[in-house]
Amino acid sequence: MGTFTAAIGRHFGRMLAAVALCGAMIGTASAQDKIKAAVIFGVSNPASVNGWDRGHYQGVRKLIDEHGWDVTMAENVPFPLIASTAENYAKSGFQVVIFTSSGQVKAWDQVAPNYPNTLFAMLSTTSSLPKSNNVAAYAPDFYSYGVINGLIAGQATKSNKIAGVAGLPVKAVEDMFSGIIEGAKVVNPNVEFLSAFSGDWTNIPRAREVAALQIQRGADIVLGNAGVGTRGILDASQSGKTRFVGYATDWAVDAPETVLSSVILDVAGWYDALAKDVASGKVEPKINEFGAKTFSVMPLNKEHLTTEEITKIEDSVRRYQAGELSVPVVAHRFK
Numbered sequence: 001m002g003t004f005t006a007a008i009g010r011h012f013g014r015m016l017a018a019v020a021l022c023g024a025m026i027g028t029a030s031a032q033d034k035i036k037a038a039v040i041f042g043v044s045n046p047a048s049v050n051g052w053d054r055g056h057y058q059g060v061r062k063l064i065d066e067h068g069w070d071v072t073m074a075e076n077v078p079f080p081l082i083a084s085t086a087e088n089y090a091k092s093g094f095q096v097v098i099f100t101s102s103g104q105v106k107a108w109d110q111v112a113p114n115y116p117n118t119l120f121a122m123l124s125t126t127s128s129l130p131k132s133n134n135v136a137a138y139a140p141d142f143y144s145y146g147v148i149n150g151l152i153a154g155q156a157t158k159s160n161k162i163a164g165v166a167g168l169p170v171k172a173v174e175d176m177f178s179g180i181i182e183g184a185k186v187v188n189p190n191v192e193f194l195s196a197f198s199g200d201w202t203n204i205p206r207a208r209e210v211a212a213l214q215i216q217r218g219a220d221i222v223l224g225n226a227g228v229g230t231r232g233i234l235d236a237s238q239s240g241k242t243r244f245v246g247y248a249t250d251w252a253v254d255a256p257e258t259v260l261s262s263v264i265l266d267v268a269g270w271y272d273a274l275a276k277d278v279a280s281g282k283v284e285p286k287i288n289e290f291g292a293k294t295f296s297v298m299p300l301n302k303e304h305l306t307t308e309e310i311t312k313i314e315d316s317v318r319r320y321q322a323g324e325l326s327v328p329v330v331a332h333r334f335k
């Protein structure tokens with residue numbers, strides 16, 4: 001057992017209640033130790049899935065290439081098997097287990113308290129932590145992320161109808177869609193938001209069908225967040241000759257004529273923060289939130305917008321990120 005794992009066993013085995021426990025425990029690791037971690041994905045080949053999963057894959061590469069971690073990826077794990085998969089890694093001596101979706105929070109809550117020798121990290125949105133000290137979250141503020149998307153879509157729409165299409169109404173999606181609605185309304189009070197769900201995160205034809213229905217209803221800007229299915233949303237946007245705002249990573253290379261812009265989450269930055277906290281012994285049982293200033297907007301498509309429109313959109317995003325543009329926080333619920 002390496003010094004990192006041994007330290008975890010000693011400190012968590014005593015179940016100390018101090019908030020700094022996790023950080024002090026990890027800080028005992030020597031520089032030459034290679035941290036053994038597992039990352040749980042709900043899709044196969046996450047590097048090939050643009051958006052959320054590719055962002056997480058980029059984070060995995062950062063752990064391996066820049067921080068020297070020994071990382072194993074579990075791919076295509078359905079929600080009912082998340083908990084048992086995490087348990088198996090903990091039993092096998094993995095020092096860190098990473099969850100990649102807010103849909104995995106239930107498994108995180110269930111498993112973490114039972115395996116105090118392992119650090120369980122949630123790298124997705126969450127509003128609470130498991131009742132255990134061996135946990136940490138690195139979570140984006142999906143509401144503010146949605147606001148930035150809404151500022152773009154609300155000013156770029158010509159029909160005053162924008163659509164959000166997702167796989168399922170999990171918390172991350174509800175927060176994002178709520179932000180889109182309120183952000184769009186601030187810059188365009190006449191905008192109407194159409195929401196729809198494909199039913200899962202992998203069905204490309206179904207996501208394409210659902211998105212096409214929103215385009216038929218008049219949406220001329222489509223925002224997609226459906227895992228693998230987001231490819232189908234982009235396909236529908238191309239076929240319907242409407243515009244698409246890329247989710248999480250840059251989608252311009254997939255369809256430069258259709259993509260209006262992409263709002264980058266910088267998922268790899270969350271992995272970098274986790275690795276640095278582990279290295280410095282500062283991991284604590286808390287939610288580390290990444291807000292509006294951590295997101296970036298790819299260049300707006302000059303084929304679809306005038307110079308004046310681009311300037312207005314860029315200015316509104318800048319003002320929001322600087323705290324100069326106020327957008328109310330309103331939680332909407334979706335089915």
